[in-house]
Amino acid sequence: MVEHKKEFTIGIILAISFFTVLFIIYSPVFPGKKNGLEYADMLFNRIAKGSTYYIPDIMKKNEKFVGKGIDVSITVKGAEEAEKVSRLYLKAGADVTVEGNKIKIAGDLGTILKSALADSDAMFKNKGNEVSERYGYDEKEATYYWWLSLKAIDKALKKQKKFAEASFISDVVKKAVEPGYNFYGIEGESAREHAGILTFSLVFYVIYTLWWGYAIYFLFEGFGLRMVKAKEKKEV
Numbered sequence: 001m002v003e004h005k006k007e008f009t010i011g012i013i014l015a016i017s018f019f020t021v022l023f024i025i026y027s028p029v030f031p032g033k034k035n036g037l038e039y040a041d042m043l044f045n046r047i048a049k050g051s052t053y054y055i056p057d058i059m060k061k062n063e064k065f066v067g068k069g070i071d072v073s074i075t076v077k078g079a080e081e082a083e084k085v086s087r088l089y090l091k092a093g094a095d096v097t098v099e100g101n102k103i104k105i106a107g108d109l110g111t112i113l114k115s116a117l118a119d120s121d122a123m124f125k126n127k128g129n130e131v132s133e134r135y136g137y138d139e140k141e142a143t144y145y146w147w148l149s150l151k152a153i154d155k156a157l158k159k160q161k162k163f164a165e166a167s168f169i170s171d172v173v174k175k176a177v178e179p180g181y182n183f184y185g186i187e188g189e190s191a192r193e194h195a196g197i198l199t200f201s202l203v204f205y206v207i208y209t210l211w212w213g214y215a216i217y218f219l220f221e222g223f224g225l226r227m228v229k230a231k232e233k234k235e236v
Contacts, residue, residue: 008222014215021208040201042186047198049188054175055121062117065168066110072160073104074152085145087135091115105153109165113172116146120172120180128184143181147173 025036076082078101086096086103092115094107122130128139135142150173157166
């Protein structure tokens with residue numbers, strides 16, 4: 001079946017070396033006894049965190065919303081969830097009324113968001129104990145409830161045609177609450193500090209992709225399978 005032994009041998013060598021490297025990538029031989037994918041994921045998360053700290057800028061923009069009142073009602077899944085959400089807004093100085101799974105919130109939007117931003121900043125800086133002590137339950141759970149309730153308030157304000165307030169709440173969620181939650185427990189690092197490994201990762205990805213492609217190519221060549229240009233049909 002093998003028509004071209006040289007090409008077939010090259011293909012076999014490339015295929016075996018490809019899977020050898022793949023085995024190493026999936027082995028826990030990288031720092032922290034992680035495999036290659038886990039290590040790369042950790043590294044890129046740290047770099048991503050180092051370039052997504054927008055909270056100070058959002059805090060400055062929030063100043064113009066201090067003194068702007070809101071009066072909204074939101075609905076959550078159950079009474080326990082409603083009670084935990086209510087703690088966030090009571091601590092933020094809002095007037096809160098809970099009836100079952102419905103929460104009525106009235107207060108100063110800027111002051112409320114100051115609390116949400118302070119909690120998000122603490123989470124982003126891995127100071128979750130400050131958040132859990134403030135509300136008496138898990139810090140990630142509290143941050144999740146900020147996300148959940150602010151998304152609901154965003155919708156409620158849009159129905160009231162308070163689009164500027166709703167748009168800013170959306171920014172707070174995307175640029176403060178979500179990064180605080182997603183990057184909690186991760187140490188942020190600068191991409192500049194890891195320029196070498198980032199360059200290596202990109203180059204390796206390109207080479208490794210071509211590696212497998214050439215392995216298949218030479219194996220097919222060895223079996224005598226080649227792609228040739230089809231002959232042009234001549235009209236009679």
